[in-house]
Structures are given as C-alpha cells and as structure tokens.
Amino acid sequence: MVTPTRFFNLFFLIMLFSFPQSEINAQMMVQSQSSSVFTLPELGYEFSALEPYIDTETMKIHYSKHHKAYVDKLNTSLENHKLKGKSLETILEMVMENDEDMSVLNNAGGHYNHNMFWKILTPGGGTQPSGSLEDAIIKKFGSFDEFSTKFVKAATGVFGSGWAWLSVDKNNELFISTTKNQDNPLMKNVVKMTGTPILCIDVWEHAYYLKYQNKRADYIANFKQAINWDVVSKNYESIK
Numbered sequence: 001m002v003t004p005t006r007f008f009n010l011f012f013l014i015m016l017f018s019f020p021q022s023e024i025n026a027q028m029m030v031q032s033q034s035s036s037v038f039t040l041p042e043l044g045y046e047f048s049a050l051e052p053y054i055d056t057e058t059m060k061i062h063y064s065k066h067h068k069a070y071v072d073k074l075n076t077s078l079e080n081h082k083l084k085g086k087s088l089e090t091i092l093e094m095v096m097e098n099d100e101d102m103s104v105l106n107n108a109g110g111h112y113n114h115n116m117f118w119k120i121l122t123p124g125g126g127t128q129p130s131g132s133l134e135d136a137i138i139k140k141f142g143s144f145d146e147f148s149t150k151f152v153k154a155a156t157g158v159f160g161s162g163w164a165w166l167s168v169d170k171n172n173e174l175f176i177s178t179t180k181n182q183d184n185p186l187m188k189n190v191v192k193m194t195g196t197p198i199l200c201i202d203v204w205e206h207a208y209y210l211k212y213q214n215k216r217a218d219y220i221a222n223f224k225q226a227i228n229w230d231v232v233s234k235n236y237e238s239i240k
C-alpha cells in the first residue's frame with residue numbers, strides 16, 4: 001500500500017534525480033562564492049541611447065563583449081589569488097605590476113573603469129558641472145573651457161590604448177591624468193598620479209573605431225556632449 005509518507009519519499013527521490021548533478025553543484029558553488037564573484041552591472045539605458053555621439057553597435061559590443069570579458073576574466077583570475085574576497089576598490093589599491101597580479105590588475109581595472117564610464121554618460125545630451133564641482137574646476141583650471149581643453153588634450157595624447165581621468169587627490173585638489181591599458185588612479189602601486197576618479201574617457205579603439213575609425217579627436221569631441229555632469233558632480237560630492 002502506498003502511504004502518504006512513502007508517496008512523498010518517492011516523489012522526493014524522483015525530484016532529486018530529475019536535476020543533473022552538475023547543475024546542483026554549480027548552484028552550490030555560486031552560493032559559496034557569492035561574496036567574491038563580480039557581475040556585469042545594469043547599463044541603465046538602451047544601447048541606442050547615446051546616439052548620435054556613441055553609436056548603438058559600439059555600445060552593444062563594448063558593454064556585452066568587452067566589459068563582460070573583463071568581469072569573467074577577473075573572476076577566473078581571482079580563483080586562486082590572495083586578493084580573492086576583497087572589494088574591487090581594495091583590489092585596485094593593493095594590486096602590484098608583477099606576473100602574479102597582472103591578470104587581476106588588467107581585469108579589475110577593466111571592470112572598475114567601465115562601471116564608471118557607463119555611469120558618467122547620459123542619454124539625451126550632456127549638462128554642465130554644478131555646485132561645488134563647478135567652483136573647484138574654476139579654482140583649479142581658471143574656467144570650464146580651460147578644463148575642457150586640457151582634458152581633451154590629455155585624452156587625445158594617450159599613446160595606444162588607455163584612459164584619461166579627472167580625479168581628486170589626497171589634498172582634495174582636482175587633477176587630470178592619463179593611464180595606459182586598464183590602469184586607473186586608484187592603483188597606488190602602479191600609477192604615478194593617484195587619487196579618486198570622478199570622470200573618465202575610454203580611448204581604446206574598441207570604444208570608437210566602428211563609427212570614428214582613426215578619428216579619435218572627433219570621438220572625444222562628441223563624447224563631451226554625452227557626459228552626465230550631474231553624476232560627475234555627485235561623484236565629487238561623495239569624496240569631500
């Protein structure tokens with residue numbers, strides 16, 4: 001006779017063997033690694049949202065191929081690494097430019113840099129810096145136009161692949177700098193000018209080549225039209 005208890009046991013056994021063991025293991029691994037696994041953030045707008053400044057196809061490939069690859073490789077490179085389990089910011093502060101750290105350095109940088117890049121862009125056109133950031137820009141550079149000229153010059157002058165940054169140093173002073181590859185100003189053991197970034201521009205060819213080919217200056221001029229200065233101002237406020 002099939003009692004309710006025996007029926008339940010049978011049902012449980014059928015359910016257990018209905019799931020492939022590999023799937024169960026994979027779920028358990030995700031749970032046990034959840035504190036150290038980095039994920040691709042939500043973009044927050046459509047791939048087409050930054051047209052005509054940044055084209056849809058470039059956004060699609062840049063976000064879902066390039067940024068995703070940095071996230072995946074970061075997770076892989078941390079598997080047996082001493083920095084596993086640390087926050088992204090701590091990893092960037094501690095990472096060294098040596099063979100042991102190089103994959104973590106490149107991919108942690110790639111993840112952090114692109115996180116900021118998507119956030120400081122806005123659909124529907126850019127605004128102007130406001131509040132205390134506007135004051136700080138005028139104090140440091142003389143005027144917004146003068147800052148803009150210097151930032152464009154820095155971004156245009158990056159040799160090969162890299163980034164240009166507006167950051168805040170330990171004395172709360174703004175500064176413009178450039179970095180190679182996926183380096184950034186948080187990497188104390190790697191770059192000369194260190195601080196907390198509030199604005200960045202990606203000048204790797206993958207950020208502009210489909211639309212602009214070799215015309216990096218045109219890409220930079222159009223990128224400026226898509227900066228979300230409200231977010232940059234908030235980044236600045238959050239540091240002070």
Ligand code: MN
Pocket residue numbers: 062066114202204206207
């Ligand atoms: Mn990029």
